Amino acid sequence: MSRKNSPRTNLVAAGRMKSDQPHVVPVPPERASTVLFPTYDQFTAKTRPFFYGRFGTSTHRAFEQAVMGLENAEHILLAPSGLAAVNFALLSFALPGSHILVTDSAYDPVRYFCDGYLARRGVEITYYDPRLGGHIEKLCRENTAAILAESPGSLTFEVQDIPAMANIARARNIPLLVDNSWGSGLLYRPLDLGADISIIAATKYIAGHADVLIGTIATNDAQIAQKINTNMRLIGNNVSADDVYLAHRGLRSLAARLDVHGANGLKLAKWLERRPEISCVIHPALPSHPDHALWQRDFSGTCGLFGAIFKTEKVEKIRAFFDALAHFGMGYSWGGFESLAIPVWPQKYRTAVPWEEAGQAVRFHAGLEDVEDLIADLEAAFAAMAEM
Ligand SMILES: Cc1ncc(COP(=O)(O)O)c(C=O)c1O
Structure with a gap:
């Protein structure tokens, strides 16, 4: 056969x-x-x-x-x-x-x-x-x-x-x-x-x-x-x-890259879920996501793009976090080899289901860097945030 x-x-x-x-x-x-x-x-x-x-x-x-x-x-x-x-x-x-x-x-x-x-x-x-x-x-x-x-x-x-x-x-x-x-x-x-x-x-x-x-x-x-x-x-x-x-x-090289983006993203998402600064991680491949069962049914894997909600909305703390990041760049788009993180404001657009989450929403894109370096980068950024 x-x-x-x-x-x-x-x-x-x-x-x-x-x-x-x-x-x-x-x-x-x-x-x-x-x-x-x-x-x-x-x-x-x-x-x-x-x-x-x-x-x-x-x-x-x-x-x-x-x-x-x-x-x-x-x-x-x-x-x-x-x-x-x-x-x-x-x-x-x-x-x-x-x-x-x-x-x-x-x-x-x-x-x-x-x-x-x-x-x-x-x-x-x-x-x-x-x-x-x-x-x-x-x-x-x-x-x-x-x-x-x-x-x-x-x-x-x-x-x-x-x-x-x-x-x-x-x-x-x-x-x-x-x-x-x-x-x-x-x-x-x-x-x-x-x-x-x-x-x-x-x-x-x-x-x-x-x-x-x-x-x-x-x-x-x-x-x-x-x-x-x-x-x-x-x-x-x-x-x-x-x-x-x-x-x-x-x-x-799409398949090989997606493997790394997906694995890095999931590892970061799980790590962020345990952080006291984060109220919620929004990643369809996490069991905590409300649509996880649908994702499991219809998707064969995950990419590196996901969201998180910070507990704080204080601009000086958010600024300190982003300005301290070294590996995560701040910029639009995603899917490239590099990690990205940007603040986002879904409440500005939503009309049918208003976005009512308190705290700053952030979108992460996990790139192809070593994930331990990415975690260290986030850790340092949270430390900078705590000092504000
Ligand atoms: C879901 C989605 N669709 C479409 C686009 C638009 O793609 P492009 O930047 O190539 O116009 C984007 C860009 O970020 C996107 O995130």
Whole structure:
């Protein structure tokens, strides 16, 4: 019996050139605006793998192929950032006069797009409790055109019951979109759970080196792919071949990096749980997380991104903590090789389920450093905090 390769194995060669001639291992960045066709028939052929640089070159096709394997998808579209990927997908369904459902835990710039762009063009937006599961049905209307989920929420880490939501969405013919950046395809496959579209900010773990912005949109529905692709083309979407090259290079080591990010993050989370300065650690892989059972059911592992709530809200103490950190950098994004820690304020965004936790919320990203050095760094930062 032939053995089916693990997705981890597939990442190593996915999208690579096959040739009986000597050839290089990486798929090189093929930069182009003009593509030349040697004959009239080739120029006018109905299907052409690429025909103008804006629509990508063989570099793009190769990366798309690789992400198809990762997401178990038949169609992949590329966007110049994770935010653009989410917003292009939403834009393709949210027409004037329609209504969309957006999780209250959505990445906040997605909310700004909904409120600042879609709403001004006649789209009604309802933010919903990410833990509604199948009860999302009561919020669906005749004109509901899309449901956006993000699991886990990237600031507040609620895990959503995608299979239950997909049952409702399918019965009502509403596309269910899932932001899958945390799971990055290797830890979570929303399409296998019934979602129509899975979107990854490949900026994070796929590219993995904090040097690229790129987004992927995966679906198994040819009509959906066509609809989003048409919009992206009309708007003039383009992703640079250099960025695709870097993302594809990052993808090769995704599995190995995620192992370390996940193990380091979990160790830090458990260590923080025992600290007197912390009232709560929010990590789906901890048994204390309210959605731990859902996470166990639907995810195959964890990445390095999680949250914690400090008991104090005193700015001078919080400042002392952050200013004392040496290994944890303070900066946006996550998924790169380095550890990060930032203060966050979910109460500024939440509307459906107001954020009522007392104390400063902090988001941690565990990088690839030795975890004992990271713990020592946090210990020193807590000591600095105590002196204030
Ligand atoms: C969950 C989630 N989705 C999307 C994005 C947007 O990705 P990008 O920074 O590539 O636009 C982010 C960025 O932090 C994110 O955390």
